[in-house]
Amino acid sequence: MIANAIRQSARAGRRLLSIRLTYKTQRYLFIYLMLALPLLYFIGTRLVPIVYSFNISVREWDVLSPDKPYVGLANFKGLFADEVFRKSIGNTFLFVAVGVPGQLAAGLAVALLLQSVTRFRGFFRTVYFIPYVTSIVAVSWVFRWLLMPNGWVNAALLKLGLDAQLFLQSPHQAPYVIALSMIWQSVGFQMLIFITGLQGIPNVYYEAAHIDGAGPWRRFRHITIPLLNPVILFSAVIAGISYLQAFAQIVSMTQDGGPLNSTRTLVFHIYKLAFKSFEMGSASAATVVLFVLILAFTLLQLKVLNRKVEY
Template identity: 65%
Template sequence: MVRHKYVFVYSCLLIPLLFFLGIRIAPILYSFNISLREWDMLSEEKPFIGLQNFVQLFHDEIFLIALRNTVKYVVIGVPVQLLAGLAIALLLQRVNRFKGLFRTLYFIPYVTSVVAVSWVFRWTLLKNGIVNAWLIKLGLEPQLFLGSPSQGIYVVIAVMIWQSVGFQMLIFLTGLETIPKSYEEAAAIDGANSWQRLWHITLPLLNPVIVFSVVIASISFLQSFTQILNMTGGGPLNSTISMVLYIYNLAFKHFKMGEAAAATIILFVIILSLSLIQMKVLNRRVDYE
């Protein structure tokens, strides 16, 4: 009876594992093979060319721009999104009335269609859109926003932060609610002010949540695609193009599957390395007992 029970349990675990291996691991391994070949969809022969696709990428100016933009998405987007989510969570923790309503209002953008949100912002930020109309009424100069090579990327980052800050808020709220109130009460009795309690008690005990949020947010910004595609298409002058959008264009517009696979491998290595570094550097054990 016990043996049949274990057979059933391991069988149930094996099915999703096989699905994961077939859907996730196998395509990743296959992409390594493609990245080492001259893989043109219009040609029957796929000769092995070694690392030539990788060399070609680093001689492509657009790839270097996409790599630089992706770094900018992460460096700006992740800290601002986490700080905003933490600040909102700390404020909501102190709200007694309509707590559920406020949480819902902040979380709604996260569950709203990314495409719909992107197009709404694209329309409102047009040269003759609502935002510029307000600026003119206030006596200010209209702005190009998404049409400006210097402004476009920051507008896209702001939209991405706005849409995902509700998710970070919810994660931080969950972490804050697991912290025993007795720690802060004891610190308050000892004379610690609000800032000292936040810095020396709340944030250290939130460390596992912060590590999770940093890793998830970093991966999200490294994989930036939908907002960019729908708001700017990577323009103007490739000023907002990301690595994923570059890979998409290379594969499905220029049909250069070998180079696209090589760019995918580079992005995979960046995501994996950054995630491991973040978990190693940020992860700290805190125990006040």
């Protein structure tokens, strides 16, 4: 009887283990299925078009002609021989050089100020974040209206006894005006990211530094900035990609990338090639150049800004 009881217990244990394994297998199958659906969507809507654009970039491709002959690197050679294309790359780098540091500095400054506020903190966060969720076109048109030759900004300058400015009608001022509008709209996003990072820094570091006689600037330089390094890296990468892809602001504030192509970015040039001139081969080649620039810029930021800090 004892042997029978042992055998029955063993069989029951094996059945229970089989049920558990079946449940575990079903659970993992469900998880992998849920992961596979967005992966297939990503492959179909992102990866396949990227690979297809590489194919188009080496062909003489236009909308009207049925033939798409292989031309190798001819599209790329034609792009870099084009002065307007080279100008668009230079303008894109100018937006990145002005916009990324300005956006990070403004976002960090606002975050530090809000950290020191004890009352109405939620109200101020909401106010600063509203421009980020506002339509880019709406914000761009407001800036365009304010900076018209007879707009409010020039009216205020004249009342102060200063000369009126051309702003968006000046090839020297227009790129900086557009970069400023992009900085203003993105401050709220950067503020939230930096506030999250600041809240993750233990106060014990600041207290120890204060006891050692470190002033506000030294605490900011040797504690805040190093411990915010992961946040700074993330914000710089996101901001850099957004400025490399600047388009809506250009169309809304200048319409044609002017004056004198001073605000014509790489994405705007791709738009002109593809949907105005219908030169899909050259547009795809420019897209490949943009892809390489974004990849190189992101890797450079990861290399330069990614530092491990331990206290």
